[in-house]
Amino acid sequence: MIEVISESRCIECDICVKVCPANVFDKTGGAPVIARQDDCQTCFLCEIYCPTDALYVAEYADGPVAITEAEVEERDLFGSYSRALGWKRGKPGGTQFDPTHRIRVAQV
Amino acid sequence: MSSNQTDPSGSDPLRLQADVLIIGGGPSGAWAALAAAENGTKVVLADKGYLGTSGATAPSNTGTWCVAPGEDRAQIVERRWQRTAGLADPRWMLRCVDRAYENLLKLVEWGYPFPSEDDGKLYIANLRGPDYMAFMRRRVLLAGVTVLDQHPALELLSNGETVTGAAGVDRQRNRDWRVDAKAVVLATGGCAFHERILGATGLTGDGYLMAAEAGATLSGMEFTGKYTLAPHGSSLNKGLPFRWATFYREDGTEIINSDGEPLRNGIGEREKEIARAMIEAPVYARLDQAEPVLQDWLRQGQPNCFVPYSRMGIDPFKALFRVTFKAEGTVRGTGGIRLATSDCGTDVPGLYVAGDAASRENMTGAMSGGGAVNSSWAIASGWWSGQGASQFAKRHEQRSAFRSTSSPLGEAGLRPAGTTKPGLTAKNVIAAVQAEVLPLEKNYFRDGDRLEASRQKLDTLWSDVRHHLAGAGVDRYRAREAAAIAATGRWSLNASLARQESRGMHRRADFQSNDPAFTRPILVSGIDHIRVEAAEPVQHGKERAS
Known part of the structure; x- marks a missing residue:
């Protein structure tokens, strides 16, 4: 589930507050806060909509885990899902290079 | 805030x-x-x-x-x-x-x-x-x-x-x-x-x-009764990569299928055997049937499946990882x-x-x-x-x-018949429903007696929901979600009891074969009192024609 909002990366645009399908974040005067972590459905979409790669969603969905901003930074995990997809600065991209059709042929 | x-x-x-x-x-x-x-x-x-x-x-x-x-x-x-x-x-x-x-x-x-x-x-x-x-x-x-x-x-x-x-x-x-x-x-x-x-x-x-x-x-x-494999504890109910999986026990020994071969392919005909193995003990998988070029396509084409593996720090093509079946209602x-x-x-x-x-x-x-x-x-x-x-x-x-x-039509979870009960929360109601409709041994493998026991439990729960569950302010939607989940669980159990055969994802241990008389939809309606009826037989059914 959602674990980290990096205050140093966040530009306080509140896009994550707007787009989260589970309404996990709340606006504040500054960077948004994770107000309802248990509602997170671990869909990773807030990460790719974030224009500055300031969010980190851990793969574990059944409860919170102990991971720090420093560890996420050190393992180069901020923005790693966006990079894998080809999304940039919170905008869609890369689906024209999706090789899934090759997998579907191999699947049969 | x-x-x-x-x-x-x-x-x-x-x-x-x-x-x-x-x-x-x-x-x-x-x-x-x-x-x-x-x-x-x-x-x-x-x-x-x-x-x-x-x-x-x-x-x-x-x-x-x-x-x-x-x-x-x-x-x-x-x-x-x-x-x-x-x-x-x-x-x-x-x-x-x-x-x-x-x-x-x-x-x-x-x-x-x-x-x-x-x-x-x-x-x-x-x-x-x-x-x-x-x-x-x-x-x-x-x-x-x-x-x-x-x-x-x-x-x-x-x-x-x-x-x-x-x-x-x-x-x-x-x-x-x-x-x-x-x-x-x-x-x-x-x-x-x-x-x-x-x-x-x-x-x-x-x-x-x-x-x-x-x-x-x-x-x-x-x-x-549809379930899909996912890494244990994750949200990733995406079956495709498991097409190339072999299944193991925790100690690394291969699980053997009913034909004496290693159990492979999590999205094929062997799914039932994986479910049975999982009821007995934890099941592990490794995507070891994927050739290198396919591994690259999977990584590029399914980043929502593979980024999480890298976050776990494992290579699913080489290492064993525990899997679970996620219920998909x-x-x-x-x-x-x-x-x-x-x-x-x-x-x-x-x-x-x-x-x-x-x-x-x-x-x-x-x-x-x-x-x-x-x-x-x-x-x-x-x-x-x-x-x-x-x-x-x-x-x-x-x-x-x-x-x-x-006029507004909403009742359960929104306008309870009685006063709210402090112990009856949306969360508790959902957990009580899940206990009846998620476990593999109740919902993947079905049986009349177990379905009936679950139905009775949810009928009792429903009475509580109907009389006492409500939320306040914006949290009204949470109580409403819980009521919808409880109602859905009851419709599912009633329909499952009425279909006294096995067909597709409806697997009854007490009625194991397919019965042509049931080549027709089961309809349910009503909320407090649930009505169940069989629709007209499907007219184009080949079973009828033959």
């Missing part, structure tokens, strides 16, 4: 008027909005979350059932029909592939960036969820539709004859909303009983409960609101249904339509429901004069 949550009315309520109100912002809701707008009607779309990220499609990568027009289309549909355990309707299947194909061509025309095949032709049989839904959002806004994000619907409105709108809460502004409309499309998705799976935790059967309160019938609710099952007309109308005038909120028995019978078929169904049924609802609105132009007679 949410300081206003105890005030039931919050700030000034939002009140809008529309020809067509669409509830739900996944693909079917988006296509419904586009069709209704194209038909010249004023459209409002209200979503619990955000049009673009809501629903099971947005975080996924889904194939479409894409069959180009031509001589072999009928044969392809016929071959697919053979895999539906006799309950699907080839007429619906044929018109669905036709409509979906036309709409996929619309995406091409609108500039959606489909990938190209080696010969340069666009490959339109796959849609990457985040990109597809971001694109659909832009189209819906361009079409002039009013989009209400973070506006969960609580209940439908009715004038006693037709559905006349809906009401709900704006969960970020702590206020109520109400949209008066001449027709309503429910595009609320299925119900995954709040299982933590990608995109489906918010799919809680809200539309079923709202429709049933208006008098609609549900169909196929016994087909909730009617999201990848087939039950839902019964379709009464070819334009996706329900039994209730003015109420239309699209996508996974509708029963998909016409398309996939007793088998899962997860992925491709459901994706094309969302496109086609969304389009038809938007057309149907906008036509209905045009026929009822004069009705605005009677709007003042509309």
Whole structure:
């Protein structure tokens, strides 16, 4: 589930507050806060909509885990899902290079 | 911050008027909005979350059932029909592939960036969820539709004859909303009983409960026995990579299948054996059947499956990892609101249904339509429901004069018959339902006695819900979700008891074979008192013809 909002990366645009399908974040005067972590459905979409790669969603969905901003930074995990997809600065991209059709042929 | 949550009315309520109100912002809701707008009607779309990220499609990568027009289309549909355990309707299947194909061509025309095949032709049989839904959002806004994000619907409105709108809460502004409309499309998705799976935790059967309160019938609710493998503790119910898995015990020994071979392929005929093994002890997997080139395609094509492995710090092609079966309820099952007309109308005038909120028995019978078929169904049924609802609105132009007679229909979880009980929370209700409808030993492998015991437990729970469950302020939607999950669990159990045979994903230990007398849908209706009836036998069934 959602674990980290990096205050140093966040530009306080509140896009994550707007787009989260589970309404996990709340606006504040500054960077948004994770107000309802248990509602997170671990869909990773807030990460790719974030224009500055300031969010980190851990793969574990059944409860919170102990991971720090420093560890996420050190393992180069901020923005790693966006990079894998080809999304940039919170905008869609890369689906024209999706090789899934090759997998579907191999699947049969 | 949410300081206003105890005030039931919050700030000034939002009140809008529309020809067509669409509830739900996944693909079917988006296509419904586009069709209704194209038909010249004023459209409002209200979503619990955000049009673009809501629903099971947005975080996924889904194939479409894409069959180009031509001589072999009928044969392809016929071959697919053979895999539906006799309950699907080839007429619906044929018109669905036709409509979906036309709409996929619309995406091409609108500039959606489909990938190209080696010969340069666009490959339109796959849609990457985040990109597809971001694109659909832009189209819906361009079409002039009013989009209400973070506006969960609580209940439908009715004038006693037709559905006349809906009401709900704006969960970020702590206020109520109400949209008066001449027709309503429910595009609320299925119900995954709040299982933590990608995109489906918010799919809680809200539309079923709202429709049933208006008098609609549900169909196929016994087909909730669909599960998909996922890394243990994750949300990733994406079966495709497990096509290349071998299954192991914790100590690394291979699990042996009923033919004495290592157990492989998690999305094939051996699924049942994996489920049985998992009931006995934890099961581990390794994707060791994938060749290197396929590994690269999987990593690139399915980043939503593979980024998480890197976050866990494991290489799934080399290392063993524990897996679990995630329950998918009617999201990848087939039950839902019964379709009464070819334009996706329900039994209730003015109420239309699209996508996974509708029963998909016409398309996939007793088998899962997860992925491709459901994706094309969302496109086609969304389009038809938007057309149907906008036509209905045009026929009822004069009705605005009677709007003042509309009344809200919501009861369970919203207007309890008695006083609220402090110990009865939405969370507790959901956990109690899950205990009956999620475990493999109860719901994957079914048995009359166990189903009956579960039914009795949920009947008792329902009495509590009906009398004592309610939320306050914006949290009313949570109590309503819990009520919808409980109602869905009861419909599923009642339908499962009535289908005294095994067919597709409905596996009864006490009725192991398929019974031709049951080549017909099971219908359920009613909320406190559930009525169960068998529909007419499916007329095109090959079992009848032979």
